Amino acid sequence: METLTHNIQAIPLNHYILLCSIIFSIGVIGVLIRRNAIVIFMSIELMLNSVNLLLTAFSVYRGDATGQVFVFFIIALAAAEVAVGLAIIVMIYRNTNSIDINVLNRLKW
Amino acid sequence: MSTFYFIAFLSIFFSILVITAKNPVHSILYLVLVFFTITIHYILMNAQFLAVVNFIVYMGAILVLFLYTLMLINLNKESEPRKSNLVKLAAVIGGGCFLITIIASLKAFKASQPVMLNDPNLGLVKNLGKILFNEYLLPFEVSSILLLSAMVGAVLLATKDPKTT
Numbered sequence: 001m002e003t004l005t006h007n008i009q010a011i012p013l014n015h016y017i018l019l020c021s022i023i024f025s026i027g028v029i030g031v032l033i034r035r036n037a038i039v040i041f042m043s044i045e046l047m048l049n050s051v052n053l054l055l056t057a058f059s060v061y062r063g064d065a066t067g068q069v070f071v072f073f074i075i076a077l078a079a080a081e082v083a084v085g086l087a088i089i090v091m092i093y094r095n096t097n098s099i100d101i102n103v104l105n106r107l108k109w
Numbered sequence: 110m111s112t113f114y115f116i117a118f119l120s121i122f123f124s125i126l127v128i129t130a131k132n133p134v135h136s137i138l139y140l141v142l143v144f145f146t147i148t149i150h151y152i153l154m155n156a157q158f159l160a161v162v163n164f165i166v167y168m169g170a171i172l173v174l175f176l177y178t179l180m181l182i183n184l185n186k187e188s189e190p191r192k193s194n195l196v197k198l199a200a201v202i203g204g205g206c207f208l209i210t211i212i213a214s215l216k217a218f219k220a221s222q223p224v225m226l227n228d229p230n231l232g233l234v235k236n237l238g239k240i241l242f243n244e245y246l247l248p249f250e251v252s253s254i255l256l257l258s259a260m261v262g263a264v265l266l267a268t269k270d271p272k273t274t
Contacts, residue, residue, distance in 0.1 A: 011113050012223050014215055019117045023124050023143075025208040030128030032200030038133055038179060042140050045171065046124055049147050052163075056232075060154045063227045065240050071159055072241070075166050076252045080259030082171050086178045087266035093182050094269070 016057040023050035037089050037099040041082070048078050113153060120146040137175050144168050154224070156232030 023046060030043030052071045059067025089099055096103050123146065126139045144167045151160035230236050241249060 014218055015113075015117075016224065017215055018212065019121070021208060021211040022121055025204045025211075026121070026124045026128060028207055029200055029204035032203060033197045034128065036133055038175065038182075039128070039136055042136060042175065043128060045140065045167075046127065046143065049144065049167070052159075053147055053150055056151060056154055056156050056159060057224060060156065060226055060231065061222070061224045063231065065231055065236055066244075068156055068159055068232055068237055069241050069245055072162060072237070073245075073248060073252060075162055076256065079166055079171060080255055082174055083259050083263040084266065086174060087263040090178060090181060090267050099182060 013057065013061055016054060020050040020054040020057070023047075023053075035100050035102055037092070037101050038086075040101065041085055041089070045078065045082070048074065113150075116146050116149050116153070120150070133179055134176075137172060137179065140175075141168055141172050144172070151232075154232065155226055155229065158232055158234045158237050 027043045027047035027050065030046065031040050034040055034043070052074055055067045055071050055074075059065065059071075092104065093099050120143055123139050123142045127136050127143060130136045130139060144163065148160050148163045148168070151157075151163060
């Protein structure tokens with residue numbers, strides 16, 4: 001573990017921000033280009049994870065453990081969100097026999 | 110140092126595969142790999158508690174939930190809805206603009222400080238537990254209510270309503 005944490009010492013904070021923003025924008029693109037509701041959910045998970053990683057990086061950078069506690073709360077929230085969201089998707093599938101989100105445009109008008 | 114860049118490349122590569130894979134089951138399996146690389150990032154930052162929680166909650170619980178739902182829904186490649194190429198192009202341009210905005214705003218940072226781990230037991234369970242149960246006791250208890258209500262809501266939504274069917 002000592003050697004592993006020694007490895008990190010030369011990486012600038014900018015590279016962490018860059019990595020996390022790239023993963024976050026991949027998640028945004030995934031939400032926009034897919035019509036399958038489950039894949040859209042997975043893209044949202046991707047965005048949540050990139051934010052978690054960035055919070056941890058800043059927490060290590062500042063030497064403040066509060067950021068890691070916050071990540072713990074975000075993980076609990078994501079678990080709750082996925083449980084409710086997937087239940088909604090199952091219900092939609094039962095009613096419309098499809099998980100294409102373009103079928104669900106009745107709320108539009 | 111090169112470990113970080115290798116793992117970062119892997120996480121970007123697999124997250125691109127997540128959104129481009131045709132079969133939703135393959136997307137979920139690539140998502141497992143993305144979460145695994147993110148766990149390795151946590152270990153590299155010596156955030157051991159978060160690495161374990163990420164491993165158990167994301168890779169264990171959430172991904173299994175996704176797979177089960179996919180099996181319940183019984184999708185196949187033919188029923189996979191597709192978007193037109195114009196919409197895809199617009200989406201990629203939109204996401205790229207978002208990325209460029211963030212990168213351009215990073216220019217204000219100039220040369221940034223390296224991420225240094227000053228306190229070696231920052232991310233250990235002992236240290237985090239002390240903070241969690243002293244300063245953040247109330248949010249911790251509130252999150253238990255959130256999880257309970259999510260469980261009740263999921264059961265309520267997913268069970269069949271006898272009146273409507």
